[in-house]
Amino acid sequence: MGAYIVRRVLWAILLLLVVSFLTFVIFDVLPSADPAVLRAGRNATPSLIHQIRINLGLNKPFYVQYWNYLKGVALHFDLGYSYYNTESVRSEIFSRLPATISLAVGGFVVWMLLGLPVGIVSAIRPRTILDRVMMGGSLVAISAPVYFVGLVALFVFAKGSGLVNWFSGAGSYVPVTQNPGQWFGSLILPWFTLAASFAAFYARMTRGNLIETMGEDYIRTARAKGLRESKVIAKHGLRAALTPIVTMAGMDIGLLLGGAILTETVFNIPGVGRYAYDAITNSDLPAIQGTVLFGAFFIVFANLVVDVLYAFLDPRVTYA
């Protein structure tokens, strides 16, 4: 197990290297705008632009830029400074992390609380009207893009802009340390928006897995023992059916901790995803690079956690 984890960590580092390199190459090959010109502002003289280019190191070949960048990351976890406003990318990301964590974890709770029960009920009563309604609804939720659901939610429910003034709308986010009540209220719409498609997807997965599991021979054994059906489902059915769901949930939350770009943008939540969105708009390479690397880190880390967790959940799995 120890050797396995060491091997996985080494692979993870290699993967992060590749990701950061690709981001750098893409930005070098396909510059969306000259960062120096953006940085110089309006009516800048060519010499100012030239000076900025030298200051930011943009006159050097991209592999030298990449090498310097890597050194900073590896030696003191320095993600560089924004071309756009010279802030430290690391501190920018960390200051936005609480908002992203609030959104991701809250959304996760909502989608699990919605998705699993719906999936379980559908699986226990397959092909009933209830099942069809819930599965039909979930298909709609999966198909609707987040920005669409988010805008509809704002249009219908948000205070000020909505048909009914029920929940706080876009831009109302405050840190939990500042005002927990307002923090919670401002996140209700984003949570449900983010959770909608996930909940639907998890409901369908849960239903499929549980129906399949309930056809297994060991379910028949459990019934033949004389267990009551509720226990057959809860202890024997769900134990097997939910194991793959747990691992999927770990991956998804890892993905979202890197920033939920669309949800954060629609609801104007100052999180990592919103930062990435701004960075792309401003052609701010260090910020793009930092958020991509940061997101990749969470995905790789979640992958590792899930794989190790799986060995505990499924005794048939061993790592060597």
Added chain:
Amino acid sequence: MALLEIDDLHVSFKTVDGIVRAVDGVSLSLDGGRTLGIVGESGSGKSVTAQTIIGLTRFPNATITGQIRFDGRDLVSMPTDDLRGIRGARIAMIFQDPLSSLHPFYRVGSQIVEAIRTHEDVSRGTARRRTIEALRSVGIPSPEERFSSFPHEMSGGMRQRVMIAMALALRPDILIADEPTTALDVTVQAQVLELIQALRDDFGTAVILITHDLGVVSQMADDVAVMYAGRVLEYAPREELFAAPEHPYTWGLLQSIPRLDAPRTERLSPIAGSPPSLIRVPQGCTFHPRCPYAPPPAFEVEPELKESSPGHLVRCHLPVEERKRLWQSLQHEHPALR
């Protein structure tokens, strides 16, 4: 008065392709401490019959009629909540593939403990002690350690022993063994059968043994029912069935057993054709499309299951003398049948 009496049992399932008549008018009886063998090909209804006894076929698309009398009560009409008290405790069941029949995520010991504590209000420690005792009684070495094994850590034979230990931990009146050796190595098959036999003799448990293997039945059944297309075609005490079988289908089964003592020139003769669809069962005798001897009425009218000699029931249109004559000439042709 028999311990278990199945009377005119019908089980059908509604499917998208039509109604599957899996069991169509089966009547059988089992006395305490005896062994009833049910033989047939896949799709003959033998497993459905057995599973229906403890209500494992009560699916939403199933229709079950007839009676299964056990201990003065009818199991067919019994509510599932009541039937649960009988499942595992008074009638236990083991299945074909012990690997898929044990839950892969739970230790084998805890799966047996669960069975005990479902029916008896005993402490964990007591249940654990009884589980280890049960594991010991089925011949599992160092049962204290094996208690904590997962199913995938055991061999096929050991897993089936675990299933048997689980089934017998509560000392049931009846053990239903549904193809208990089919998924096992040949060398292990004999051990498992001997184990079931020994436990039956020690505890007086009656056994319903379901198999497609006449060899298995010839080893340990007292009575044998031969099933085909959801019906019993022949039903007789074991010695009688093997010495003087009267149904052409039984002859076919006997002829298709490979035998080591048969001359090497002799070929196996499988039964021609394949079992009928249970959605569209043939008119007349269900076996007539595959029967080389079918007399004209077999194409139109289904024969009744009639007694040809005391305790020997046959569902065939051929006259009794004709059947005796045909069997003798078959034995003459195939010395292995003697």
